[in-house]
Amino acid sequence: MEKHSGFGLIRHGLSHHEHWPRMWRNPEPKPRYDVIIVGGGGHGLATAYYLAKEFGVRDVAVVERGWLGGGNTARNTTIVRSNYLWDEAAWLYEHSLKLWETLSQELNYNVMFSQRGVMNLGHTLQDMRDIERRVRANRLNGIDGEVLDVARIREIVPLLDCSCRTRYPILGASWQPRGGVARHDAVAWGYARAADALGVDLLQQTEVTGIRRSMGRVQGVETTRGFLAADTVGVVAAGHAGVIAKMAGLRLPIESHPLQALVSEPLKPVLDTVVMSNAVHGYISQSDKGDLVIGAGIDGYNGYGQRGSYPTIEHTLQAIVELFPSFSRVRMNRQWAGIVDTSPDACPILSATPVGGLFFNCGWGTGGFKATPGSGHVFAATLAAGKAHPLAAPFSLERFVSGRLIDEHGAAGVAH
């Protein structure tokens, strides 16, 4: 692996950038691996990286039916924050946020993590009570957070309509200065490149079509390129988690929905932070290229089609224009959808299953990009030890039977 550096950039510039090496190999599958990861999104790639890097498991394959990071990882609006209400969730997301803070150095790859702050607006008295409660809970957990009044919001985001003429006037906000955004593709590519350098086989264009089992244990996966044996299989397939569960004779408390986003034409810098609103339901930031990145809510029906309905977009843009009247003339460039795996308590599932050696990491729904490093890290620990990492333990499938749900519908109320 060629080490990236400022000097290297200049050197490659001198040869017109024609000699950059390939970032990863495109290997032939081996018949057997110690661990197979199903799904080459950010979470799957991060899992493989930490397995090889921290847990000494280097005989690993990542099996991806399309291209690396082509699922929700490349389709999300990249908001990163850790201000969740309940301890279990806050610890998991904060573990992740800490890893984000050094990720570019760790991977020697610029993931463009930009801690520009994340603001959650409150529009009703109940919103403000929830915000106060959540910010206090966060601070008790050592997570940065402030409650802002309207005067402070105006200072930070001058374009926001903070008047009382709006249909849902802004009353205040929560503010997490360490939150921000990152470059989604770079996260997948950075993990892929670093995992490949540690010996992980990245098998693209390889679809898992079956889970072979015997005597209640997993034997390996059937794929479009033949059978691959492994005693440990970790499924990290987001919207397709249920499809793969079915291959193993399992059901999940998950439903797959379209989640849409859109970007505008590029503008001069106008918004240097992330603004989200649960009540009117929209979230927006501005990318370094200048386009406004806008996220919608899920389409209410189940869908695997990677596209959603027009009324959902219309509803989102109404919210954005209500918040930022000056954006009403901005033209939108592109719109798309991912398939998100929503769970009943808006929290992920990191869990063993009734099939020995078969683990699932899914249910991140509308908000798992921020968790990419932490999810990969604790899932790798879980696969390496064959038992849940302490931060992952509360997120087992068992919670739906015991009733110990971790209700994050408040903190995850807006899809992000």
Next chain:
Amino acid sequence: MFQLYCPVCREARAEEEFRPKGEARIIRPPVPEAASDEEWADYLYFRTNPKGLHTEQWVHAAGCRKIFLVVRDTVSHEVAGSWALGEAPVVVEGAAEGDSR
């Protein structure tokens, strides 16, 4: 965007008039006290979530406010047909029968 046929109003209307209400025909444990924790979990939280035909409930929110059944392909979003609650949907490979659409 798609259209749904409301079997009560007997008209096809824009998707926007309706709200999806999830997987249909999930049966509540008949003797609640006798149901195990696993059975409750399955009833409350676990779902079929198929990639393909899905039998689901919709409510005609901006119309008659009645709930009815729809069979819809979750990949193409193509609607195979609508039925009143209690009717048994009949779906033949790609096409639909019944009160259609």
